[in-house]
Amino acid sequence: MLIVQFKNASGERAVGLLEAAGIRVIEGFKTTYALAKAAIAEKKSLAALADASAGSTIVSPASVTWLAPLDHEDPAHCYVTGTGLTHLGSADTRDAMHKKIGGDVEALSDSMKMFRLGVEGGKPAEGTAGVQPEWFYKGDGSVVCASGEALKMPDFALDGGEEPEIAGLYIIGDDGQPYRLGFAIGNEFSDHVTERQNYLYLAHSKLRACGVGPALLVGELPEHIDGVSRVYGADGKVRWEKAFVSGEQNMSHTIANLEHHHFKYDLFKRKGDVHIHFFGTATLSFADGISVQPGETFEIEAPAFGPALRNPLAVLETSYAKVKAL
CATH class of the missing domain: 3.10.330 (Vcp-like ATPase; Chain A, domain 2)
Incomplete structure (x- = not known):
């Protein structure tokens, strides 16, 4: 459905x-x-x-x-978050210096150590908790764009690149219980040049807009999801295209483990809130040397989710306000 x-x-x-x-x-x-x-x-x-x-x-x-398939009338009551290094192809795209995660753990970068932890402990037995994934905050509901809306990168951004992902959509009940409505295709959208400077800039690189939808897939996520990510030039022609896969068959973590480590915090169990949580990717145009330009368009398509998610890239003029002491 x-x-x-x-x-x-x-x-x-x-x-x-x-x-x-x-x-x-x-x-x-x-x-x-x-x-x-x-x-x-x-x-x-x-x-x-x-x-x-x-x-x-x-x-x-x-x-x-x-419209986005789930929202809240007060955007401040919608959390947009995500987890990274969760897909079995992530090693190549997130840390090109390391081609494998075997051998001496101490010789690996911090990103690859985290990836290796997920491979070894991200799929625990049912009813038990596995290792924690990488986690990040993107913003509140104001950053969520529906299909057709522009993804606006701030004018201080060094890059605006797509991340084709599956997102889980949740509501917190009046009893503090998280309820998953289902899943949607998403473009998590990040500043990969900023992140590449130093992984401690990851938090900065994620404070960006994102695309979600158009459709909410109700029920469990299929074990295997096939999709295609594309970038259309200003002339309307495809200038980059690559298949991607998702679903637990292609992940180093279970959905249940990622959910456990998000909703274990009381902060994220406030009744009435909406949560949109991205589960990670393994395919980026940035990894293939593509720099997407304003006026070009992202398209993320997966047959299981119905219509494709399409968002043009635009630039947002930043307004700086000097802090005043009271």
Whole structure:
């Protein structure tokens, strides 16, 4: 099941099921958030309530404006976070100086030590905790862009590069229980030149916009996900393209282990909050020497998630404010 949020031709918000015939509108709900809250209250699965609430109205996807598949009316109550070095191809793209993780651990870079820890302990037995992954904070809900919206890199950025990833989408119930609604395709988008200067700049490099959607895949994530990441030049032609894979079959961590190490913090179990959590990637145009320019467009596509996520790159003029002492 694929759930989408959108604005119709009149500019009104709606939520629906993405089907072969089009978008079947879910009646009685304007947002995925409200639908999920109702499912929690009624002790129903999201899929069951969505299916029961879908009416007969069909809308053409070509007539709508996509919204991110989950949001919060107050962006400050949406956390956007992620984990890195989780995919089995990450070693090549995150640390080109190290071609393998075998041998003397002390001879490895810190990134490769972290990668090796994940390979050795990221898939623990069910009910037990594995090793902690690399973790980062991207921002609140204000950084999330829907398909079609520009990803704006600040004018002080040294790079604006895509990261094709799967994101988990969550709501915290009134009892403090995290509920996973499902998964969406995402462009985690980072400043790879800044990060390359020193891995301690990772936190700076991640404070950027991101793309999510268009569709929410309800249920468990397939073990194997095939996708393609593309960069279109300003002339509309593909200038870089590469396949990527995700899903636990291609990861050094289980989804459950990544979720455990995020939601173990009470800070992330505040009732009513939304969480969008990226699970990592192994494919970057930056690793192939591509520098994406403003006016060019990212496209991330995976058949399991329906329509492709497309975001042009733009530059945001930075406004600096000098701090005033009170």
